[in-house]
C-alpha cells in the first residue's frame with residue numbers, strides 16, 4: 414500500500430491545504446494528515462480543534478486519516494513506518510524553506526522521500542495568517558476556507574476580541 418504523510422500546522426486549514434490533500438489521495442492509497450502539536454508560531458486553534466475540523470471536512474474520505482505529531486516529523490514518520498511526505502509549494506520562498514526542511518528530514522531519516530505538489534494558482538496567495546486577518550476585520554473568506562472553518566474561525570476570533 415502506497416501511504417504518505419501530509420504534515421502541517423493547519424491553523425486553520427485553508428482551501429490550499431484541502432486542495433493538496435484532495436490531490437494527494439489521487440496519488441496515494443492512504444494519506445495521513447498529521448497536525449503539528451508544537452509549532453514555532455503561537456496557534457489560535459488547539460491541535461485537537463485543528464484535527465477536529467479536518468476530520469469533519471474529510472469524514473467521507475476513507476483513504477484519509479487525521480493524526481497528530483509532536484516533536485520531529487522524521488521521528489513520527491519512522492514510528493508510523495511511512496517514508497513518504499507530501500507538501501505543497503506556493504512560491505519561491507516556500508521552495509527555499511521546504512528545500513532546507515527536506516534536507517534536514519532526509520538527514521534524520523534517509524529513507525524518507527519528500528514529494529511536492531505545486532499549489533494551484535488560485536491558492537498561491539493564501540496563508541492561514543492572511544485568512545485570520547481577513548476574518549478578524551470582518552471580510553468574506555468564503556473562497557479561501559471551508560464553511561466549517563470560517564464558522565469556527567469567526568467564533569474563535571469574536572470570543573478572543575471580548576476576552
Ligand code: COA
Nearest residue numbers: 420421422423429430449485486501517532539540541542
Ligand atoms: N495553499 C495555501 N496555503 C498554504 C499551503 C497551500 N497549499 N500550504 C501551506 N500554506 C500556508 C499555511 O496556511 C501557513 O500559513 P501561515 O504561515 O500564515 O500560518 C503556511 O503556509 C505554512 O503552513 P503549513 O503548511 O500548515 O505548515 P508549517 O510550515 O507551518 O508546518 C511542519 C510545517 C509542521 C510540517 C514543520 O514545521 C515540522 O515538520 N515541524 C516539526 C519539527 C520538525 O521536524 N522540524 C523539521 C526539522 S528540520
